[in-house]
Amino acid sequence: MRLTERARHVIKDSVSEIFGPSAIVKLFCSRTDVELKGGDIDLLIECPAPVAESGLKTAKVSARIQRQLGQQKIDILCTWPGAPLSPVHISAIKNGILL
Amino acid sequence: MNASGKLAEAKNRFLATLEIVRRELVVLKYSHGRLFASDIDPSWVEHLETNMDDAEKLEAFVSRFGRTQDTIGDKLIPRALSALAEKTSNVLGNLNRAERLGWLASVDSWLVARDLRNRLVHEYMIDANQFAEDVVSADRQLGSMQPRRRCAFGHIQPQPATGWDAKIWRRVEIRGDITIQVWGVPTTNSVAATLE
Numbered sequence: 001m002r003l004t005e006r007a008r009h010v011i012k013d014s015v016s017e018i019f020g021p022s023a024i025v026k027l028f029c030s031r032t033d034v035e036l037k038g039g040d041i042d043l044l045i046e047c048p049a050p051v052a053e054s055g056l057k058t059a060k061v062s063a064r065i066q067r068q069l070g071q072q073k074i075d076i077l078c079t080w081p082g083a084p085l086s087p088v089h090i091s092a093i094k095n096g097i098l099l
Numbered sequence: 100m101n102a103s104g105k106l107a108e109a110k111n112r113f114l115a116t117l118e119i120v121r122r123e124l125v126v127l128k129y130s131h132g133r134l135f136a137s138d139i140d141p142s143w144v145e146h147l148e149t150n151m152d153d154a155e156k157l158e159a160f161v162s163r164f165g166r167t168q169d170t171i172g173d174k175l176i177p178r179a180l181s182a183l184a185e186k187t188s189n190v191l192g193n194l195n196r197a198e199r200l201g202w203l204a205s206v207d208s209w210l211v212a213r214d215l216r217n218r219l220v221h222e223y224m225i226d227a228n229q230f231a232e233d234v235v236s237a238d239r240q241l242g243s244m245q246p247r248r249r250c251a252f253g254h255i256q257p258q259p260a261t262g263w264d265a266k267i268w269r270r271v272e273i274r275g276d277i278t279i280q281v282w283g284v285p286t287t288n289s290v291a292a293t294l295e
Contacts, residue, residue, distance in 0.1 A: 053232060053236060054229070054232075055215060055218055055229065055232055055233035055236050056211070056215065056233075056236040056240075058214070058218070059210075059211040059212075059214035059215045059218065059236070059240075060207075060211055062210065062211075062214040063207050063210035063211045063214060064207075066191065066210050067191070067206065067207065067210065070189070070191060074214075083226070084225050084226040084229075085225070086225045
């Protein structure tokens with residue numbers, strides 16, 4: 001995993017603050033491939049139950065991470081049991097690395 | 100070119116950019132009005148598939164929203180800083196500076212608005228409920244990007260200046276809805292703008 005310890009903490013804390021402590025966050029896509037250099041941060045937030053205004057909350061998490069880690073390209077997906085899934089969601093759930 | 104020549108050039112550049120932003124705000128406001136004249140709910144989203152007219156309205160709003168934000172963040176703010184003989188850094192650094200100067204109420208709101216807009220252009224539009232909710236969130240966030248009734252960018256007391264380049268001092272008013280007023284204040288050697 002190419003995230004620094006600090007980045008990991010910032011991400012986990014941001015998610016926890018906005019989505020609550022029971023949400024889990026996974027890193028997926030380019031950053032998990034050791035061969036690739038740099039790249040965007042792609043995150044999946046898995047919540048135990050449906051979340052109201054999840055788009056806004058996700059945007060808040062992204063903003064919080066950017067403020068602390070500097071502006072980077074951060075893509076965040078959010079899901080919960082029963083939520084509609086795109087192929088990207090499915091892949092992220094399956095292959096994402098728990099932070 | 101000497102230092103004062105460069106500064107004058109920076110000010111002119113800022114003013115030219117301000118004019119571009121003014122225009123972008125006008126068309127953004129137009130597209131915003133057109134889009135939100137409808138009730139944005141899941142069934143509206145579902146009909147986008149066949150309703151080309153509404154799809155175009157959505158597209159216009161989202162793209163104008165993004166473009167205006169990009170112009171302000173990437174160009175207007177750094178050029179305003181340069182016109183004030185301030186150092187510029189990266190986008191986030193400039194936004195933070197703008198916040199400290201009172202030009203932006205909240206960098207957080209700015210970043211949230213940006214992210215919401217990006218979500219709307221994503222391929223992840225797989226859920227009509229979610230998409231409708233995100234469009235409404237983006238609308239609310241846009242409102243919060245004009246944080247004060249009178250001031251989105253910092254302002255300085257307006258004074259018709261003596262010994263000041265008269266071309267710098269001008270006022271642009273568009274139907275009273277969007278007003279951009281620019282003052283040049285020679286004593287503080289600064290240029291600022293207010294967007295209402």
